[in-house]
Amino acid sequence: MVRQDEPISVQPDARMLLDENEQLRTSLESALEENANLTEDRDRLLRRVAEMARELQTSHSAYARERDIETALATDDAAETQRSQSDEELRVAFEELQVLTEELEVANSSLHQTNQQLDNRVEERTRQIRESNAALRSSEASFRTISDLVPDLLWRADRRGDATWFNQRWYNLTGQDAGDAVGLGWLDAVHPEDLAHVREGWQAAMESGQPYQHEHRIRDAEGNYRWFLIRAEPLRDSGRILHWFAAGADIHDQRVAIEALEQSEQRFRTLIEGMPQLVWRSENGGQWTWSSPQWHEYTAQSDEQARALGWLDALHPDDRAAAQAAWAVAPEGGVLELEARIFHAKEQRHRHFRTRALPVRRSDGEIMEWLGTSTDVDDILQLQKHQSVLVTELQHRTRNLMAVVQAVTLRTLKGVSNLEDFRKCIDDRLQALARVQGLLSRRDGALRVPFDLLLREELSAHVALDAQGNGEQVSVDGPRGVALRSGIVQTFALAIHELATNAVKYGALASPEGRLTVRWGVRPRDDRARTLWVDWLETGVADVPNANEKPRGGGYGRELLERALPYQLGARTHYGFEEQGIHCTIELEVPLDDAAQEKANG
Amino acid sequence: MVEQNLQGCSVLIVEDEYLLADDLSQALADAGVHVLGPIASVDDGMRLIGSTASIDAAVLDVNLRGDMVFPVADELRLRGIPFAFATGYDESAIPDRFADAPRVEKPFKGHSITAVLGTLIRSSHQ
Numbered sequence: 001m002v003r004q005d006e007p008i009s010v011q012p013d014a015r016m017l018l019d020e021n022e023q024l025r026t027s028l029e030s031a032l033e034e035n036a037n038l039t040e041d042r043d044r045l046l047r048r049v050a051e052m053a054r055e056l057q058t059s060h061s062a063y064a065r066e067r068d069i070e071t072a073l074a075t076d077d078a079a080e081t082q083r084s085q086s087d088e089e090l091r092v093a094f095e096e097l098q099v100l101t102e103e104l105e106v107a108n109s110s111l112h113q114t115n116q117q118l119d120n121r122v123e124e125r126t127r128q129i130r131e132s133n134a135a136l137r138s139s140e141a142s143f144r145t146i147s148d149l150v151p152d153l154l155w156r157a158d159r160r161g162d163a164t165w166f167n168q169r170w171y172n173l174t175g176q177d178a179g180d181a182v183g184l185g186w187l188d189a190v191h192p193e194d195l196a197h198v199r200e201g202w203q204a205a206m207e208s209g210q211p212y213q214h215e216h217r218i219r220d221a222e223g224n225y226r227w228f229l230i231r232a233e234p235l236r237d238s239g240r241i242l243h244w245f246a247a248g249a250d251i252h253d254q255r256v257a258i259e260a261l262e263q264s265e266q267r268f269r270t271l272i273e274g275m276p277q278l279v280w281r282s283e284n285g286g287q288w289t290w291s292s293p294q295w296h297e298y299t300a301q302s303d304e305q306a307r308a309l310g311w312l313d314a315l316h317p318d319d320r321a322a323a324q325a326a327w328a329v330a331p332e333g334g335v336l337e338l339e340a341r342i343f344h345a346k347e348q349r350h351r352h353f354r355t356r357a358l359p360v361r362r363s364d365g366e367i368m369e370w371l372g373t374s375t376d377v378d379d380i381l382q383l384q385k386h387q388s389v390l391v392t393e394l395q396h397r398t399r400n401l402m403a404v405v406q407a408v409t410l411r412t413l414k415g416v417s418n419l420e421d422f423r424k425c426i427d428d429r430l431q432a433l434a435r436v437q438g439l440l441s442r443r444d445g446a447l448r449v450p451f452d453l454l455l456r457e458e459l460s461a462h463v464a465l466d467a468q469g470n471g472e473q474v475s476v477d478g479p480r481g482v483a484l485r486s487g488i489v490q491t492f493a494l495a496i497h498e499l500a501t502n503a504v505k506y507g508a509l510a511s512p513e514g515r516l517t518v519r520w521g522v523r524p525r526d527d528r529a530r531t532l533w534v535d536w537l538e539t540g541v542a543d544v545p546n547a548n549e550k551p552r553g554g555g556y557g558r559e560l561l562e563r564a565l566p567y568q569l570g571a572r573t574h575y576g577f578e579e580q581g582i583h584c585t586i587e588l589e590v591p592l593d594d595a596a597q598e599k600a601n602g
Numbered sequence: 603m604v605e606q607n608l609q610g611c612s613v614l615i616v617e618d619e620y621l622l623a624d625d626l627s628q629a630l631a632d633a634g635v636h637v638l639g640p641i642a643s644v645d646d647g648m649r650l651i652g653s654t655a656s657i658d659a660a661v662l663d664v665n666l667r668g669d670m671v672f673p674v675a676d677e678l679r680l681r682g683i684p685f686a687f688a689t690g691y692d693e694s695a696i697p698d699r700f701a702d703a704p705r706v707e708k709p710f711k712g713h714s715i716t717a718v719l720g721t722l723i724r725s726s727h728q
Binding site for chain 2: 393396400403405406487488491560567
């Protein structure tokens with residue numbers, strides 16, 4: 001698949017040889033020209049010699065003729081002079097010819113020598129070129145071996161940026177063949193998301209001649225993309241770009257690892273900045289190096305201010321020594337644990353924090369740094385305190401309730417004559433106790449129980465009531481929502497229960513003619529409390545007992561009203577028989593504010 | 603069982619729950635005790651201590667309508683009068699300074715109180 005049709009590069013050696021050949025050719029031409037000149041000179045001389053010879057011949061003929069004439073005629077001095085002049089000319093011409101011939105010989109010999117030298121040099125150069133070509137072929141092979149050996153992708157492009165050659169790795173990786181990859185075909189293997197960027201960068205590099213460097217993804221033969229770092233640089237010859245060479249290093253795993261790390265860091269940061277805890281980093285000894293935005297927001301300290309031991313300033317002065325002591329022992333224990341108050345800038349007060357840090361260790365176990373969190377436990381501590389109060393209160397209530405059940409049982413036993421009576425009576429009273437527990441636990445939050453609700457609960461246990469709390473023989477009249485202190489609800493409810501029970505058994509609700517009217521209201525008492533007054537009036541009761549008569553219910557109800565309520569609630573009560581039935585009044589202290597919540601133990 | 607040595611002793615009862623106070627008063631009266639109170643609040647308790655010459659011992663309910671009985675206990679301790687807590691509270695609700703005061707948990711039987719009071723009075727007389 002590799003294109004073998006082009007040499008990898010023009011070797012400088014080869015070009016030098018070619019240049020030298022050119023010079024040789026030039027010098028050969030000039031030698032030949034010189035030779036031609038010499039030949040021309042020689043020919044010219046030969047022509048002259050021939051001409052002179054002819055002249056000599058002519059001159060000799062003339063001389064002989066003249067001599068014949070002279071001989072015949074007479075000796076002529078002039079003719080003699082002319083003949084000796086011709087002889088002289090001829091001699092000079094011969095001498096000249098001789099010199100020329102010598103020169104010609106020298107020239108010929110030099111020409112021959114030059115030719116010989118030229119032949120030798122041409123032969124030498126031819127041999128050198130042959131050797132150089134062989135070397136070139138061998139270096140080309142080396143280059144190909146190396147280019148296929150390196151893990152990188154390599155390719156070459158012409159000076160316009162069109163790829164002309166790729167190493168085997170490129171083809172192996174991308175699955176392209178030479179036909180696919182040349183020109184700008186290799187861009188097809190670039191990830192579509194990176195393509196515009198790569199194309200632009202490549203173009204810019206080709207235009208500017210500046211090195212190209214980009215990280216982008218290349219598709220492998222299976223269609224998966226891998227990250228590569230691609231670099232390209234031009235090869236220049238005296239400033240002119242001959243080629244571009246490009247190399248691509250596989251940085252996929254590295255890049256993916258870095259991305260994963262970045263993502264993990266991003267997640268970590270989001271987590272840290274999203275959590276309610278104040279997070280920080282520290283060196284041994286509590287020398288902070290970083291604190292989270294929460295710390296800055298909470299304490300109004302800047303990152304800079306909190307660094308080193310600056311964070312100590314945000315601690316309650318009484319907790320600073322303990323904090324430093326905790327740091328002193330932390331390396332030994334491998335953990336830092338500390339309870340300290342931290343100043344909350346917004347509330348302008350210190351709040352309780354639980355601080356904990358663990359060391360980050362190097363591979364040799366040495367502590368590199370500490371990562372710590374400070375958790376606001378102020379609310380939890382408050383709640384724990386509150387809960388502890390509630391549990392205590394519950395204990396108190398439960399034990400007290402058991403004691404009250406015990407006392408009620410004993411009193412009920414004293415007031416009945418047989419077990420059947422006891423069963424009915426104790427059942428009623430335990431249910432009344434259960435109802436009042438229900439009332440107390442049904443309170444929303446710690447809201448108090450209102451009197452109308454307590455009254456309704458007790459009456460409706462005996463008779464049917466409408467939405468206003470009125471029944472066939474019962475009418476009620478009073479403001480709603482008059483709140484009672486929780487501590488008095490139980491005893492008060494038991495007292496109302498006894499009144500209602502007696503009314504059903506012996507009083508207004510024992511016969512159809514009877515009628516029960518309950519009225520109540522509040523009136524001011526002092527600046528701390530009000531008085532609730534209740535007026536319980538039964539009418540239409542035929543069988544009103546004599547005041548001196550033994551109480552019909554065993555006297556428990558009356559005891560509650562006349563003794564327990566005053567003792568326990570500070571109430572003022574009156575319990576008496578009037579003409580048409582019982583008339584009972586109760587006055588007791590209630591809180592000023594109906595809506596107010598009360599303490600758990602109120 | 604009646605504690606003989608409670609005969610004629612003066613015992614203060616502080617208990618805000620009428621029925622319990624009444625029952626306890628009855629039980630102690632049956633044992634020959636001269637009952638002081640019962641009283642239902644800290645203020646009344648302090649007043650009664652201040653105005654009574656001789657108190658041999660006291661039984662204190664811990665929670666009086668939301669108020670803790672401890673000021674009364676401190677006053678009694680100041681006067682060297684032994685006392686026991688009659689309580690529904692667990693140990694932790696009672697301050698350490700009263701760790702040595704005996705406790706009787708509610709609901710209690712009358713004679714368990716008289717036994718505790720008998721021990722208290724005996725040891726305070728020694």
